[in-house]
Amino acid sequence: MLNIAVLVSGGGTNLQAIIDSIAGGRISDTSIKVVISNNAGAYALERAKANGIDAVCVSPKSYENRELFNDALLAKIDEYHVDLIVLAGCLVNLPAKLVEKYDGRIINIHPSLIPSFCGRGFYGLKVHEAALERGVKVTGATVHFVDAGIDTGRIILQKPVMVEQNDTPQVLQKRVMEQAEWVILPQAIDMIAKGEVKLGKQS
Numbered sequence: 001m002l003n004i005a006v007l008v009s010g011g012g013t014n015l016q017a018i019i020d021s022i023a024g025g026r027i028s029d030t031s032i033k034v035v036i037s038n039n040a041g042a043y044a045l046e047r048a049k050a051n052g053i054d055a056v057c058v059s060p061k062s063y064e065n066r067e068l069f070n071d072a073l074l075a076k077i078d079e080y081h082v083d084l085i086v087l088a089g090c091l092v093n094l095p096a097k098l099v100e101k102y103d104g105r106i107i108n109i110h111p112s113l114i115p116s117f118c119g120r121g122f123y124g125l126k127v128h129e130a131a132l133e134r135g136v137k138v139t140g141a142t143v144h145f146v147d148a149g150i151d152t153g154r155i156i157l158q159k160p161v162m163v164e165q166n167d168t169p170q171v172l173q174k175r176v177m178e179q180a181e182w183v184i185l186p187q188a189i190d191m192i193a194k195g196e197v198k199l200g201k202q203s
């Protein structure tokens with residue numbers, strides 16, 4: 001059994017795709033132990049509760065400084081003894097200590113074909129704004145391991161999505177989610193659960 005923690009910040013549609021894929025058998029032998037948000041108002045927490053999953057908020061606002069928040073986040077994750085941490089729309093800059101401790105056991109979904117439109121400042125709608133501004137005809141999404149850099153870890157899966165004429169960032173974001181993110185994030189977790197992608201230190 002692959003035990004996972006899902007870290008979120010917002011609406012949680014990627015979390016929902018994971019929940020639905022486990023229920024529908026498209027992800028095998030996997031259990032979501034906890035959903036953790038940095039944002040108390042994240043709808044993702046409601047999705048977790050509605051599915052009987054522990055839903056926890058660890059907010060920087062509740063701590064005097066970043067270090068105390070970092071320690072609290074790490075302690076909360078440790079509490080659940082998970083095999084894998086899935087960042088599903090998580091906007092927190094993960095503490096270095098956490099990335100080190102869970103080296104090769106954290107994956108992220110990014111809404112572009114890395115190495116395009118990734119790195120510092122490329123999150124949410126900004127990614128799609130940049131893609132449209134550059135005039136690319138194909139974009140997509142990437143699931144990758146998380147290392148000390150931003151969006152630099154080993155790539156696990158990518159899926160292309162066509163850009164269409166008159167796309168707005170919002171329209172493109174929705175298409176990338178529907179056609180790519182909600183497909184490859186569950187698929188990557190299933191591959192890990194089946195041992196087709198190995199966890200652990202990336203060398």
Ligand code: GRF
Nearest residue numbers: 010011012013014089109111
């Ligand atoms: C997705 O576009 C994801 O790629 C990005 O943030 C968004 C999260 O959406 N990192 P949701 O919270 O899963 O609905």
